[in-house]
Amino acid sequence: MNKIPRLTLFLLTAFMLIFIPGCWDHVEIEELAIVRSISVDYIPGERAPYFVTLAVIRPGEMAGGGEGGGGGGGSPTRLYSGTGASLDLAVQEATFSLTRQLFLAHNEVVLIGEEAARQGIYHIMDFILRNAQLRLTNSIVIIPGTAHKILTQTELLETGISEEILGLIAQEEQTSEAVTQEMFVMLRDMSTPGQDTFTAVLHVGPQPKKVIPEIEVEEREDGGGGAGGESGGAEASEAEPPEILTLSGLAVFRGDKLAGFLNHVETRGFIWLNGEPSRSIIAVPDPMDPTKIVNISIIRSQTTVTPEIKDGNVSFRVEVVAEGDLIAQSSLYNLSTPAMLKKLGSSTSAVIKMEMEKTLQVLQGMEADIMGYGASVYRKDPKAFQELSPWSETFRDVTVDIHVTAQIRRTGQLSRPVQLKR
Amino acid sequence: MLEKGKISPRQAGELMFITLLATVILLVPEITADLAGHDAWLATFVGSLFGLLTVGIIAWLGLKHPGKTIYQYAESVLGKYPGKLVGLAYVWIFLHLAAMVVRQFGDFLTTSFMVLTPLSVFNISLTALAALAVIMGLEVITRMSEFIILLVVSFLLLVITLSIGNWELNQLLPFMKDGIMPVLRGAIVPAAFHGEIVVLAVLIPFLTRPKAAFLSGTAAVTASALLLTMAVVGTLAVFGPELTTSFRFPIHLFVRSINIGKVLTRFEVVVMVTWVAGVFIKISVLYYCAALGTAQVFGLSEYRSTVLPLGVLITALSVLLFEDIAELVSFLAQAWPRFSISVYFFGLPFLLLLVTVIREKIFGHSFGGQQDE
Numbered sequence: 001m002n003k004i005p006r007l008t009l010f011l012l013t014a015f016m017l018i019f020i021p022g023c024w025d026h027v028e029i030e031e032l033a034i035v036r037s038i039s040v041d042y043i044p045g046e047r048a049p050y051f052v053t054l055a056v057i058r059p060g061e062m063a064g065g066g067e068g069g070g071g072g073g074g075s076p077t078r079l080y081s082g083t084g085a086s087l088d089l090a091v092q093e094a095t096f097s098l099t100r101q102l103f104l105a106h107n108e109v110v111l112i113g114e115e116a117a118r119q120g121i122y123h124i125m126d127f128i129l130r131n132a133q134l135r136l137t138n139s140i141v142i143i144p145g146t147a148h149k150i151l152t153q154t155e156l157l158e159t160g161i162s163e164e165i166l167g168l169i170a171q172e173e174q175t176s177e178a179v180t181q182e183m184f185v186m187l188r189d190m191s192t193p194g195q196d197t198f199t200a201v202l203h204v205g206p207q208p209k210k211v212i213p214e215i216e217v218e219e220r221e222d223g224g225g226g227a228g229g230e231s232g233g234a235e236a237s238e239a240e241p242p243e244i245l246t247l248s249g250l251a252v253f254r255g256d257k258l259a260g261f262l263n264h265v266e267t268r269g270f271i272w273l274n275g276e277p278s279r280s281i282i283a284v285p286d287p288m289d290p291t292k293i294v295n296i297s298i299i300r301s302q303t304t305v306t307p308e309i310k311d312g313n314v315s316f317r318v319e320v321v322a323e324g325d326l327i328a329q330s331s332l333y334n335l336s337t338p339a340m341l342k343k344l345g346s347s348t349s350a351v352i353k354m355e356m357e358k359t360l361q362v363l364q365g366m367e368a369d370i371m372g373y374g375a376s377v378y379r380k381d382p383k384a385f386q387e388l389s390p391w392s393e394t395f396r397d398v399t400v401d402i403h404v405t406a407q408i409r410r411t412g413q414l415s416r417p418v419q420l421k422r
Numbered sequence: 423m424l425e426k427g428k429i430s431p432r433q434a435g436e437l438m439f440i441t442l443l444a445t446v447i448l449l450v451p452e453i454t455a456d457l458a459g460h461d462a463w464l465a466t467f468v469g470s471l472f473g474l475l476t477v478g479i480i481a482w483l484g485l486k487h488p489g490k491t492i493y494q495y496a497e498s499v500l501g502k503y504p505g506k507l508v509g510l511a512y513v514w515i516f517l518h519l520a521a522m523v524v525r526q527f528g529d530f531l532t533t534s535f536m537v538l539t540p541l542s543v544f545n546i547s548l549t550a551l552a553a554l555a556v557i558m559g560l561e562v563i564t565r566m567s568e569f570i571i572l573l574v575v576s577f578l579l580l581v582i583t584l585s586i587g588n589w590e591l592n593q594l595l596p597f598m599k600d601g602i603m604p605v606l607r608g609a610i611v612p613a614a615f616h617g618e619i620v621v622l623a624v625l626i627p628f629l630t631r632p633k634a635a636f637l638s639g640t641a642a643v644t645a646s647a648l649l650l651t652m653a654v655v656g657t658l659a660v661f662g663p664e665l666t667t668s669f670r671f672p673i674h675l676f677v678r679s680i681n682i683g684k685v686l687t688r689f690e691v692v693v694m695v696t697w698v699a700g701v702f703i704k705i706s707v708l709y710y711c712a713a714l715g716t717a718q719v720f721g722l723s724e725y726r727s728t729v730l731p732l733g734v735l736i737t738a739l740s741v742l743l744f745e746d747i748a749e750l751v752s753f754l755a756q757a758w759p760r761f762s763i764s765v766y767f768f769g770l771p772f773l774l775l776l777v778t779v780i781r782e783k784i785f786g787h788s789f790g791g792q793q794d795e
Binding site: 129132135136137182184185187188191192375376378379380381382 | 534665669
């Protein structure tokens with residue numbers, strides 16, 4: 001090291017100090033417009049049909065800084081919208097009003113409006129995939145109507161709209177009857193022969209039950225699970241209940257185009273059909289008193305699909321093994337005997353089977369094989385699958401043999417109902 | 423001898439392993455999945471093991487001509503001028519390979535991380551760093567590889583393990599839908615990448631125990647084949663063959679798809695760092711072989727004087743060889759495997775072996791024990 005003069009060494013080190021610590025090209029977090037969710041809408045008939053809204057978080061507001069001024073309604077999220085003939089153009093237009101550098105790497109959810117989904121979602125995925133910042137683990141959620149209105153919601157439990165949506169998605173196994181898929185999983189489905197894809201539906205609307213006036217006798221409804229007509233909030237009460245976000249149901253795709261929606265009961269049928277992890281509560285009639293109901297919470301279930309290919313014809317055998325707990329009953333009969341639990345198990349099986357058949361019928365009507373039954377044929381016998389193409393038409397009329405075995409294992413903290421004195 | 427350093431067989435094995443794995447993992451899944459579909463993992467494994475054939479020939483030649491690199495024994499086997507020609511051919515292939523590796527990595531960085539930075543920035547800085555390593559000599563490169571191998575292997579195993587939650591092994595089915603041919607077609611690209619083990623022919627004389635060369639080469643090829651196959655299985659299981667083919671760098675997106683509880687996520691930066699390190703070793707090795715070869719073919723007394731001009735060539739070639747990324751990938755998928763395997767990884771070594779045997783058996787010439795200064 002003696003060969004290099006000290007001054008040269010010093011100057012060299014000083015010179016390197018400019019580049020090596022990374023200050024040369026620094027970007028501070030305050031200079032970034034961090035996008036957490038994007039909504040995409042499609043307006044038919046326009047020359048620039050894609051309408052994109054970026055939900056940008058303001059870190060200062062989230063940390064409670066007084067920088068933004070107006071404290072009261074100071075939303076931690078700012079929305080920037082743009083229109084364009086493609087997604088990139090629309091995003092570019094949205095950035096015209098940004099004072100910061102667009103930063104998409106922390107985006108986690110893409111909301112796609114109904115019309116955009118009908119036009120085809122591949123175009124949107126292409127945008128996400130090619131962008132070096134955007135991640136393919138983005139969740140995709142479909143919105144009936146326009147997606148933009150979701151981002152404008154203010155009735156939130158979380159600090160920002162993006163966190164609200166992400167919370168809904170993160171808790172869906174516990175709280176919703178919906179299955180949100182990450183983008184790459186949807187894309188994998190779409191590129192697998194004999195498989196269509198799906199993802200969850202996010203609604204915005206008034207809370208399903210109108211506020212009950214205090215004077216009225218409280219009317220108990222045990223387990224509205226089987227009912228399904230919860231969208232009846234349209235009957236406008238005088239004091240308009242605030243609109244909230246609800247994650248429920250599935251959007252079904254054929255290819256990359258939206259084919260239709262499943263409501264939450266049909267979604268439960270799909271959960272059985274596909275063996276998705278989910279906790280749900282179903283209502284079965286009381287074996288002692290058919291006017292009363294018993295609620296069963298399904299703890300775990302397993303689904304096995306076996307394709308049976310016989311000289312050019314294919315049929316499926318679907319076996320579901322479910323395990324549940326008795327969580328509520330409205331009668332006072334002791335249902336905790338082995339015989340009763342067996343009976344409850346078989347009626348639970350019957351309910352599950354009925355829900356599965358109903359869902360299957362709907363899906364066959366849409367010609368959308370989101371369980372990937374075709375893919376299971378393709379994997380077992382690719383030549384037979386070739387002969388059955390186009391699969392969507394074969395799927396429409398395919399026979400599916402459903403067998404359900406449900407067992408009730410536990411009865412909660414009660415061994416039998418408390419016998420009240422008359 | 424131009425190189426005074428000595429490395430142990432284990433170090434050589436580690437050096438070879440990183441040299442093989444560094445780039446193969448970046449582009450090969452895409453190309454093999456295109457050719458072999460659901461069976462890409464099998465194609466990868468079978469193809470990778472082709473490297474063993476090269477190792478066998480090279481190790482045999484190395485033992486037959488102790489203390490000599492391929493440049494030197496090419497001359498003693500084929501005669502002065504034909505031998506020099508073969509030596510020059512190898513100098514060229516190492517140079518070409520180094521340039522391609524530099525280009526692949528530059529393209530990877532500009533595609534996936536720093537979109538706005540010009541390609542030449544990465545190429546020049548990587549080559550300059552490698553030039554420094556080459557000037558320092560073989561022992562320095564080897565010791566660096568000993569440290570970097572820990573990073574490369576542990577991070578690769580880590581991301582493969584963490585991705586298991588995303589796996590859908592059904593994507594590997596149906597098995598051999600169209601018979602064995604697509605598998606063999608897909609195997610040729612990993613085979614070409616593992617043929618790069620031919621650099622061992624330059625390193626054998628510097629081993630402390632040249633007899634162990636076959637063992638260390640075999641270990642390097644097998645380990646690389648296994649790790650690469652695991653990565654391809656993972657990529658296929660997460661994305662399926664169709665998506666794997668569509669992606670430019672499937673393994674990068676594979677790492678990006680890991681998202682466990684929003685905590686164990688964004689590993690791509692860590693992985694990128696280890697890849698930069700691995701690619702740096704690879705380029706250093708190839709660059710070193712080219713520099714040493716130039717010196718030996720032209721009978722120079724020092725190989726270090728060739729480092730600078732070769733570095734300029736590598737940088738220039740890395741930018742000029744391909745117009746765009748599509749050209750790079752189609753060259754690697756189509757032209758490169760046939761040309762490199764038939765000439766450099768199998769053809770020429772086999773020719774040297776044949777001539778050695780013929781001259782020994784028929785003409786009674788003896789190569790064994792002949793020591794050159």
